[in-house]
Amino acid sequence: MLNLENVNIFYKELQAIWSVSLNVQKGEIVALIGPNGAGKTTLLRVISGLHRCASGKIDFLGRQIEKEAPEKIVEYGLSQVPEGGKIFTGMSVLENLELGAFVKRARKEKNQNLEWVYEIFPRLAERKSQQAGTLSGGERQMLAIGRALMSKPQLLMLDEPSFGLAPILVERMFETIEKINHEGLTIFLVEQNVQSSLELAHRAYLLENGRIVGEGKGKDLLTFESVRSSYLG
Amino acid sequence: MLQSLGQNLVFGLLVGALYGLVALGLSLIFGVTKFLNVAHGELVMFGGYASFYAFSMLGLDPFLSIPLTIIILFVLGAILYRLVFSRTIKLPEESKIKNTLLVAFGLSVIFQNLALRFFTADERGITTSYFSQAFTLGGVRFPLPKVAILVVTVIFLIILQLILKKTYTGKAIRATTQNWEAASLMGIDIHKVYLLSFAMGAALAGVAGTLVAVNYSIQPSMGLGWTMKALIVMVLGGLGNIPGTIIGGLILGLTESTTSFFISSNYREVAGLVLFLLVLIFRPQGLFGSKEA
Structure with a gap:
């Protein structure tokens, strides 16, 4: 459904994303996890058309969208919940x-x-x-x-939906996301809340310093050594 | 004494409505795009000339030619946005304000000279048969052209509010004002919104120009004075606050009229500027502006 191929992104003069490739299949919940400043939000902004990538391809439902305006991308069926809700x-x-x-x-x-x-x-x-x-x-x-x-x-991208919420609300938020997914909506989730998002997601990518450093089934990544030591303590 | 004070207050309010209307367009443009269009007074001037020529060449009553003036200024605004102002849209807010200020200042000089070249330096005005008429209420005279200011201003305030509150386009404008990024994630074409807001602001300046031509006179160098008034009013009302802008206009009108009544009409303009400074010092968000907006 969504396919990124060798995407490079600069933020001002600095390169924020290095040759990132990832994909989201129809019906999935895919999580992109990683520490603060890893470039997760930047990547979402590029997919939504708010920011341009320097090179690479972004394909959504068979359309090249990396040069499209944000309003077109929404029209095609890709919607983003921005960081902090806005x-x-x-x-x-x-x-x-x-x-x-x-x-x-x-x-x-x-x-x-x-x-x-x-x-x-x-x-x-x-x-x-x-x-x-x-x-x-x-x-x-x-x-x-x-x-x-x-x-x-068709695809909903969520940027830190748990940010700033009390633990009980976070749990409910993740239940809701799961429910929406069961109704047929594909979900691409960016999160710092690693434990909950890996439990929820079918697959996940781990982004560090602008590079994908790990990828796998959500539950497998939970046992991934570097994830365990870096995020779960 | 009391009667002439009343007369002064009424005149202050009626003129203040015009200040409000002039500032309304500037405030709309600033609120949405963060462009500080100091050539706004020149747009008022063009509106004045549009209604003057519609009157002198086509014989159109200045109030009936308002739709025509709106169309002309709307198109002019759209062209100005496309050719000039749209180039600054990607700048961060602060440098956008500074850059558009410079650009607009240059434009105002160009516009003045174009007006001088094509409309000549002669002072123009519009006078029709019913303009000298007035009605009296409680000993206070209400000249029709001045009353028309208030009526026209209220009509356009209501139209603008209805557009902003009830139509999808208006909601898109408000959404873009509050958060352009979230607005574009809703599928709103924010460049269209900017163009539309700029053109609407120019059209409002045009309407104000008609009222100036009817009540005062128009000439190529009139713009700066009206831009100054509009800036004062915009700051009084709170940047980008639409109803606040009209009230700000009324306050400026009243301040000027009471100053000329109690002190001297020489100090009219000074009173407005003093008010401007006081507001900037003690309530920089404007009398009716909230800090968030």
Whole structure:
């Protein structure tokens, strides 16, 4: 579904990503784990079209997307939940969700999608007319995911969905991600929460200093020596 | 005494509405794109000339020609964005403000000279039969052209708010203002949003130009004065705050009129600038701006 081939990315003059190749197959949950500053967010930004790669190929559903504008990539069915959610705090919850359905393809099915999102996150239905800025951290993250789901994506990319959440909420967040995946959505997850994401993911890549240094089934990577020593202590 | 104070306050409010309208376009553009378009006053001037020529050559009533003026300035704004301002869009916010300030200053000089060349340096104005009419309320005169300022400003404030709050395009503009990255992840073409906001801001300047031509006079060098007023009002109202901008305009109008009443009309402009400084010192986010916005 998503295929990256030898992607090199520069951030200002510094090379942030070195010849990264990875793929995500339909129906999978794939995790990209690695320490802070490894280049995980940069990689997601490039896939979404917010930042350009210097070289390499990115293929999504048979289309070359490495030179496409972000709005086209959303239209093709790839949606990203950015780091920290980046919800529109000055707007109501409902307006946030409506904006999620901005692309033409999704606008037609807005009402069905809204029902679907409310089903996944009943809390958002309760708060729909509230200003998004008044939501709690967990609710904001729900809104950010719900907003991305409103575009009815085929592939959902999540950048640190557990960031800043209390442990109980993190657990619930991962359960939700699993549930969304069971409904047929493919998921590419970037996380620092290594234990939970490796338990959740079918496959995972380990990114360090801009390079893929490990790859395997989620549960196998949990026993991977360098992962154990670096992240799980 | 009391009556003439009342008269002064009413005039202050009506003129203040015009200040608000001039600043509205500037504020919309700044809020969305972070462009500090100091050539805004020149756009007001072009709007004034558009309605003047529609009146003198086509015989169109200045209020009926407002849609025409809007179209002309909208297209001009779109061209300006495409040719000039879009080149600064990728810069970080601070250098974007500085660069557009310089670029726009250059443009304002070019526009003034073009106007001088094609419209001549003569002062122009529009006068129609009903302009000298006025009604009196509680001893205070309300001249129709000045009342028209308030009516037109309120109409365009409402139109703008409806566009921003109710339409998908308007929501895209607000989303881009709040967070352009998240907006583009929603599938919003932010370059289109920038172009549209700039063109809309220019169109609003055009409407204000019509009101200036009707109430005062227009000439090629008028722009800077209006840009100054708009900047003061924008800071008073809080950067990018739409309703705050109109209220900021009213406050500036009232400050000027009370100053000329109690002190001297020589100090009108000074009062506005003092107000500007006081707000910058004590409430830099503007009277109605929140720190977050």
